[in-house]
Structures are given as structure tokens and as C-alpha cells.
Amino acid sequence: MEGKYSTDPEWASVTPIDLDDGSSSGAMPLATIAYPAEYLEATSYLRAVMAANEMSERALSLTKDVISMNPAHYTVWIYRAKILFALDKDLNEELNWLNDVSLKYLKNYQIWHHRQVLLSSKAHFPTFPPKEADFLMEMFAQDSKNYHVWTYRHWLVRHFRLWDQPRELEDVEFLLKADVRNNSAWNHRYMLRFGPRDTSLPDAGMVNAGDLSTAPTEKGRLSIVDEDLIDGELKFAQEAILRAPENRSPWWYARGVLRAAGRGLAEWEGFVSGFVSEGAVKSSHAVEWLADVFAERAGKEAEAVRMLTMLKEEFDPIRKNYWDYRIRKLDQAVA
Amino acid sequence: MPLGKRKVRFPHAQKPNRPTSSIPMTSAMNPSDSKARPGIPALFTQPPPIRDPLITETIDLQNATLEKCLPFLKGIHSTQKDFNDHGVPALQRDLHISYLYDALEDYPEGFVAMDASRPWIVYWALAGLAMMGEETTRFRERVITTLRPMQNPTGGFGGGHGQTSHLAGSYAAVLSLAMVGGEEAFGLVDRHAMWQWIGRLKQPDGGFRVCEGGEEDVRGAYCAMTLISLLDLPLTLAPGSQAREAGLESLTSGLPEYLSRCQTFEGGISGSPGSEAHGAYAFCALACLSILGPPEEIFNRHMDIPMLVSWLSARQSAPEGGLSGRTNKLVDGCYSHWVGGCWPLLESSLEGKPDSTEPPANSLFSREGLTRYILGCCQGNDGGLRDKPGKHVDSYHTCYVMAGLSAAQNHHYRTDSSIASNNFSSSFSWKSSPSRDPANVFSRGDRLEPMHPLYVIPHRAAEQMRLWSEAQPLFV
Numbered sequence: 001m002e003g004k005y006s007t008d009p010e011w012a013s014v015t016p017i018d019l020d021d022g023s024s025s026g027a028m029p030l031a032t033i034a035y036p037a038e039y040l041e042a043t044s045y046l047r048a049v050m051a052a053n054e055m056s057e058r059a060l061s062l063t064k065d066v067i068s069m070n071p072a073h074y075t076v077w078i079y080r081a082k083i084l085f086a087l088d089k090d091l092n093e094e095l096n097w098l099n100d101v102s103l104k105y106l107k108n109y110q111i112w113h114h115r116q117v118l119l120s121s122k123a124h125f126p127t128f129p130p131k132e133a134d135f136l137m138e139m140f141a142q143d144s145k146n147y148h149v150w151t152y153r154h155w156l157v158r159h160f161r162l163w164d165q166p167r168e169l170e171d172v173e174f175l176l177k178a179d180v181r182n183n184s185a186w187n188h189r190y191m192l193r194f195g196p197r198d199t200s201l202p203d204a205g206m207v208n209a210g211d212l213s214t215a216p217t218e219k220g221r222l223s224i225v226d227e228d229l230i231d232g233e234l235k236f237a238q239e240a241i242l243r244a245p246e247n248r249s250p251w252w253y254a255r256g257v258l259r260a261a262g263r264g265l266a267e268w269e270g271f272v273s274g275f276v277s278e279g280a281v282k283s284s285h286a287v288e289w290l291a292d293v294f295a296e297r298a299g300k301e302a303e304a305v306r307m308l309t310m311l312k313e314e315f316d317p318i319r320k321n322y323w324d325y326r327i328r329k330l331d332q333a334v335a
Numbered sequence: 336m337p338l339g340k341r342k343v344r345f346p347h348a349q350k351p352n353r354p355t356s357s358i359p360m361t362s363a364m365n366p367s368d369s370k371a372r373p374g375i376p377a378l379f380t381q382p383p384p385i386r387d388p389l390i391t392e393t394i395d396l397q398n399a400t401l402e403k404c405l406p407f408l409k410g411i412h413s414t415q416k417d418f419n420d421h422g423v424p425a426l427q428r429d430l431h432i433s434y435l436y437d438a439l440e441d442y443p444e445g446f447v448a449m450d451a452s453r454p455w456i457v458y459w460a461l462a463g464l465a466m467m468g469e470e471t472t473r474f475r476e477r478v479i480t481t482l483r484p485m486q487n488p489t490g491g492f493g494g495g496h497g498q499t500s501h502l503a504g505s506y507a508a509v510l511s512l513a514m515v516g517g518e519e520a521f522g523l524v525d526r527h528a529m530w531q532w533i534g535r536l537k538q539p540d541g542g543f544r545v546c547e548g549g550e551e552d553v554r555g556a557y558c559a560m561t562l563i564s565l566l567d568l569p570l571t572l573a574p575g576s577q578a579r580e581a582g583l584e585s586l587t588s589g590l591p592e593y594l595s596r597c598q599t600f601e602g603g604i605s606g607s608p609g610s611e612a613h614g615a616y617a618f619c620a621l622a623c624l625s626i627l628g629p630p631e632e633i634f635n636r637h638m639d640i641p642m643l644v645s646w647l648s649a650r651q652s653a654p655e656g657g658l659s660g661r662t663n664k665l666v667d668g669c670y671s672h673w674v675g676g677c678w679p680l681l682e683s684s685l686e687g688k689p690d691s692t693e694p695p696a697n698s699l700f701s702r703e704g705l706t707r708y709i710l711g712c713c714q715g716n717d718g719g720l721r722d723k724p725g726k727h728v729d730s731y732h733t734c735y736v737m738a739g740l741s742a743a744q745n746h747h748y749r750t751d752s753s754i755a756s757n758n759f760s761s762s763f764s765w766k767s768s769p770s771r772d773p774a775n776v777f778s779r780g781d782r783l784e785p786m787h788p789l790y791v792i793p794h795r796a797a798e799q800m801r802l803w804s805e806a807q808p809l810f811v
């Protein structure tokens with residue numbers, strides 16, 4: 001077949017490796033795809049240069065060609081990253097190209113690992129390139145909960161030690177102002193405020209996690225507590241709860257904050273009770289909070305059961321089995 | 336969407352006859368006021384009791400989803416049929432079976448994006464067929480033919496011929512081989528090279544990269560432990576492994592601790608330390624832990640269980656009854672497996688040490704709600720299952736929605752006997768029995784075969800592969 005590569009003198013020295021779909025065995029292969037001729041040709045040349053581990057300009061442009069036809073081809077991304085470093089290419093130029101590709105293929109995630117591989121080069125990026133944050137906000141404007149973009153952003157924070165960079169918190173607050181239910185933004189905030197910062201230890205969603213000398217219930221508990229920071233975060237969570245009391249995110253954020261500080265849920269009893277007045281319950285999370293407060297308090301188990309029963313019968317019946325389980329556990333504790 | 340690129344739209348879904356997407360949503364209903372079919376509790380047709388007045392994008396999307404689901408939940412959508420006394424439509428078994436057979440055949444050129452996921456296409460369809468009670472061994476030759484060129488001499492399977500070996504692709508390939516079974520299928524895997532390759536993916540922090548030069552995440556850990564335990568690979572780290580040079584001794588060293596570091600302040604589990612809690616990664620992490628040791632021991636050692644149970648139970652949405660992957664995200668049929676599949680593992684850990692009697696079936700979630708969502712909202716008109724009404728069916732969702740239905744219909748529990756004679760014996764000690772819960776809302780004809788709760792293939796397939804591997808020990 002006459003194709004773009006087979007007719008190009010630059011590629012004359014390469015013998016393409018045709019696709020082996022297994023059919024030479026005589027049996028019919030499964031899940032076959034009627035590939036476009038251009039894709040078949042490009043990937044046959046890709047197999048050949050990869051087999052020779054060729055690090056060249058022509059191979060680099062071939063990877064771009066394959067990516068344009070199938071950005072989900074993870075192999076080609078890994079090969080491309082290797083060539084970029086081998087040829088010492090301008091990585092900022094690569095990032096600019098990646099920006100366009102990322103906005104075009106919003107669901108693709110190979111792109112984000114590729115980006116991380118580039119940015120992790122201390123030689124090329126000794127400090128955080130500030131344009132990164134602008135681009136991420138452009139991505140969040142398309143999909144504010146994109147898991148891969150947030151994972152990448154968390155990696156950036158740790159790699160470049162950005163926990164106290166004002167821009168991080170500003171972006172989180174901008175996104176929470178737009179949608180106070182953006183749980184990804186809440187998670188990012190938690191990691192900025194309470195995530196482990198000792199990069200000589202492996203990363204963790206909560207401090208102490210993975211340390212076998214502490215019980216799992218101690219995960220997230222800080223050894224040194226800045227009470228002002230804690231109070232500020234609790235206030236932030238309260239303001240968010242007042243805007244939308246049935247939003248699970250700030251309630252669990254607040255639990256995380258109190259846990260970090262080693263402070264109990266009881267200190268919020270007054271605030272929380274405001275959402276659970278008779279006849280006008282405004283938040284199932286408030287009822288659950290009170291149940292947890294009462295469950296801890298000697299002699300108040302019956303109150304806890306009353307709260308859990310309210311959840312099961314009235315305010316959160318889809319989770320009836322879970323609330324029953326909680327009630328059973330309380331009964332066992334009392335008995 | 337952690338397990339490979341998988342938004343598949345099949346050729347026949349685009350045929351002009353009865354296209355699913357263009358059925359006018361107005362013909363059957365004005366969703367909020369039309370009456371539900373008898374037998375359906377108000378819990379599954381009425382908006383949740385507490386709704387905040389503040390509208391944000393999250394709420395707009397939730398409301399739009401609810402509007403789309405309501406006629407299906409009420410059992411009044413014109414495309415639904417064969418209702419039972421609970422107002423639940425029957426599983427369209429024949430249509431789904433032919434959809435899955437079709438999914439194993441040719442794809443037009445628009446599917447080039449699936450070129451790196453062909454082992455998955457094979458796995459999803461075979462697993463779906465197995466749950467439907469179809470005989471998958473008939474595909475033995477064709478599976479071997481398909482996968483042989485994808486295996487690399489340096490170990491592992493890529494997504495296709497000439498592609499870098501990947502743990503996800505290898506997982507799908509090996510599970511497919513297990514489902515077709517037999518000496519030739521098992522023998523296709525170069526286990527020695529696989530062992531060396533997985534050793535190169537092991538990281539000093541205990542986790543695994545998904546491929547050389549690729550990312551490290553919980554799905555990599557789960558796929559690696561699946562391969563190691565099914566193929567009975569040695570646990571010593573191969574010489575030259577980066578992790579061995581960093582002081583680790585075994586493929587399992589530091590792995591539970593790595594997974595522990597993926598638990599978040601919400602109680603759920605993220606794809607890598609520091610990210611947001613996510614249902615698909617929660618399954619990968621809990622299944623991986625359950626391979627490493629008995630859930631009642633290993634979960635308690637590494638997870639804050641009360642927080643995890645609370646987060647997991649919060650994944651169920653009302654009135655849809657289906658499950659979501661993250662806080663404030665939408666229900667999606669595939670989480671019927673990713674989240675629904677966590678429940679047997681957690682329930683087993685809460686039941687404690689197994690004995691010879693079957694423990695009582697204590698559900699911590701609403702099997703009824705999940706069943707209603709799956710049978711009511713996730714069935715495509717022409718076969719196949721989907722994320723939610725308004726979405727196209729695809730084989731990924733067909734597989735995992737069915738796996739969720741199977742999990743909801745069966746009771747999984749551990750016993751004190753295992754077919755495995757050395758490592759990972761608790762992984763091979765699971766049994767299941769059909770749930771006899773009087774609250775079941777599906778009909779007898781809707782029953783699916785149970786799957787192994789860790790490997791998501793039939794129990795027999797997992798056991799046969801393990802027994803064969805044990806009989807061919809690798810000496811390293």
C-alpha cells in the first residue's frame with residue numbers, strides 16, 4: 001500500500017512491522033477493529049522504531065501523528081516522553097501543544113501522566129512554572145471535578161511544595177464559590193491544610209497513615225496543631241454549611257479538621273443543633289453529627305438511637321440498613 | 336474512570352431502528368406528576384426529603400439526572416416491559432446475551448480509540464456472558480489467538496500487538512484466559528517473564544506502576560496482586576527491581592501500608608495518596624487488601640472502618656437507588672460493581688473470622704434500591720446496559736452493571752477452607768449463595784451467576800487457574 005510513510009524518503013530505511021492480529025493461527029481473532037489505513041501504516045512504523053528504540057526527530061513526529069489519531073494509545077505517550085528527554089527538546093513548547101490536546105480530549109488521562117513526567121524533570125523545571133495554574137483553571141472551567149486534573153494538581157503541590165502558595169487556596173475558594181458542592185476542591189483544600197509535608201516520607205491522604213505503630217483511627221491526627229488555623233478552617237466550613245446545609249462535603253471536611261486537631265465533634269453541638277429543630281430538620285448530616293456526639297456521651301445512647309432512627313425513618317431512608325447497623329452497634333455497646 | 340479508556344459505543348447502537356437516544360422523553364410522561372406503577376415504594380419515586388434551595392452546577396446535574404430517571408423508576412417509560420409485582424421490569428436476558436456476543440466481533444473504524452483496550456473488550460464480554468450463564472469455553476481458541484500477539488517476551492500483555500505491557504491489559508487478558516480455561520490457555524502466559532516484569536513495576540513506596548514509564552496507582556496494585564495470586568507467581572522481588580534496590584524484599588512489601596495511605600479524610604479511598612476518595616479505586620484497594628489477607632484482619636489493621644463504611648453507604652442515591660463514585664457526583668451504573676462490589680468485602684470483614692456455617696446475610700446497603708436502578712434505568716432498548724438513562728450502552732457498563740446486579744442478588748461470604756495450598760489462601764476461600772431476602776424485588780428469571788468477589792470471574796475459573804499454576808511451580 002502506498003502511504004504517507006512508505007512513500008517518504010525519510011522513512012525509506014525503516015521496515016515497518018505489520019499488525020499481527022493472530023489470525024495466522026487459523027482462528028478468528030476477537031474484537032477486531034477496521035482500522036483506517038493511515039492508522040495501520042503509522043502504527044506499523046511505530047512498532048518498528050520502538051523495537052529499535054530509535055530516539056529521533058522522525059520518531060517524535062510519528063508519535064504526534066499517532067496521538068492525533070488515537071490519544072488513548074498509552075504506549076505512544078511513554079515513547080514520546082523518552083524521545084523528548086533523549087533529544088533534549090524544548091519542554092515548554094511541548095506543554096503548549098499539550099494544552100491544546102488536553103482541551104480537545106477532556107476525558108483523556110494519558111496526557112496528565114505525560115505532563116507529570118515532563119514537569120518532574122528538575123533540570124527543566126527547577127521551580128513551579130506559574131502558567132500551570134492558569135491552564136488548570138482553564139481545564140476546571142470545562143470540568144471542575146476532573147479526577148485526573150486534580151490528581152495532577154495535587155502532585156504539583158507536593159513536588160513544588162506549594163502548600164502555602166496563595167494561588168492554590170485562591171483557586172480552591174474560587175471554585176467553591178462557584179459550586180460549594182465541588183468535593184474535589186474540598187479534598188484539595190484538605191491536602192493543602194493538613195496533608196503531610198515531609199517529602200522524605202511517602203505521600204498520604206492523611207498524616208500517620210501507613211504507619212503501623214498508630215491505629216487507623218489515628219490517621220489524620222496532627223502532632224503539632226495550629227489552633228488558629230483549625231478555627232479558621234472550621235469557620236470556613238460553617239459558612240459553607242450555612243449556604244447549603246444538606247451538602248455532605250463541608251460536614252466531612254469539618255470532621256477532618258477536628259480530627260486533625262484531636263478535638264471532638266461535641267464542640268459543634270450548638271451550631272449543629274440549629275439544623276435539627278423539631279419539625280424543621282435542615283440537614284441529615286447534622287442529625288448524623290448529633291448521633292455521633294450522643295453516642296460518645298455516657299447516658300446519652302438513647303438520644304443517639306433517636307437520631308439514628310430519625311435518619312432511618314424520615315430523613316435518609318435509602319440508608320436504612322446502615323442506620324440499623326449503627327443502632328445495633330450502640331445497643332451492643334450499652335449491653 | 337480508572338480502568339482504561341472505556342466509553343464504547345457499539346455499531347448496532349447506531350443503527351437507525353429504534354435509536355435509544357432519540358426516544359422523545361415527552362411521550363410517556365410529565366415525570367414529576369405522573370403516577371408510578373403499583374408496587375413501587377415512594378422512596379424510589381419521590382425527591383429526597385431534604386433539598387437545599389441553593390442551586391449550583393452540582394444540583395443542576397442532579398436534577399437533570401433525576402428527571403431522566405423518574406419515568407424509568409416509576410415504571411412508566413414506554414420502552415420498559417415485563418414488569419413484576421414490585422413494578423420492576425425484567426432483565427432482557429436474550430437481548431443482552433446477543434449484545435455481548437456481538438461485542439466480541441468486528442468494530443468499525445470509529446473504534447480506533449479502543450485499540451489499546453482490546454483485552455478489556457474481550458474480558459467485559461466474556462464476564463458478562465459468564466454471568467448470564469453462557470458457556471465461555473467455546474471461545475478458547477479465539478481468545479488465545481487474540482491475546483498471543485499482545486504478550487511481550489519481556490513479560491506481560493500490552494493493549495495490542497507491539498504495545499508496552501500494562502497491568503490493566505494483563506489483568507483483562509489473564510482473566511479472559513481463566514474464563515476460557517484449559518491447558519493451552521493457561522500455558523499461554525509466560526509466568527516467569529510476568530514475574531520479572533511485575534518486579535520492575537514495584538515501587539519503593541510499596542505500590543505498583545501500571546507499566547514501565549507509566550503512573551503508579553491503586554488499580555495497578557489490584558491488577559498486580561490479581562495476577563500474582565491467580566498465577567501463583569513467586570513473591571521474591573526479581574533481581575534488578577528498583578524496589579529491591581530500595582530495600583524491599585517481596586512483591587507484597589509495603590503494599591498494605593501504601594493502600595492505607597490512600598484512605599482520605601472522607602473515609603473513602605483514592606487512586607493515589609492525596610487524591611479524592613473514589614468508588615472504583617475503593618474497590619481496587621479493598622479487593623487488593625483482601626487478596627493480601629483475610630478482610631477481618633487486614634481491613635482492621637489498615638483502614639479506619641467506621642469512616643469507610645459511612646462513606647461507602649453515602650454512595651447510594653435516593654430516589655434513584657443507584658450508586659455514585661464520589662461525594663456530590665451522579666449515579667452511574669458501573670459503580671453498581673465498583674461500589675456495590677465493596678460491600679461483600681466489608682460485610683465479610685465485619686462478620687469476623689469465618690467458620691463452617693454460612694453467616695447471616697446482613698446487607699448494609701439497599702439491595703432493593705440498587706436492583707431497581709439497574710433493571711429500571713440501566714437496560715438499553717436493543718440490549719446492553721448503560722450508565723444512566725440518556726446514555727448509550729457499552730460493553731464496559733454492560734459488564735459492571737451486571738456484576739453489580741449479581742452482587743446484589745447473591746450473598747458472598749468466606750469459609751474456613753481454601754483450594755490454595757500456600758500464599759493467598761483466603762482469596763480462594765470465598766463462597767456464595769443466592770440471596771433469599773424476602774425484600775428481593777427481582778424475578779426468578781433475572782438471576783445472574785455469582786462472580787468471585789475479588790477476581791470478578793466465575794469462582795471455578797479462578798480456582799482452575801490457580802490449581803493449574805500451583806501444579807507448575809516456578810523456580811526462581
Ligand SMILES: [Zn+2]
Nearest residue numbers: 667668669722
Ligand atoms: Zn460508568
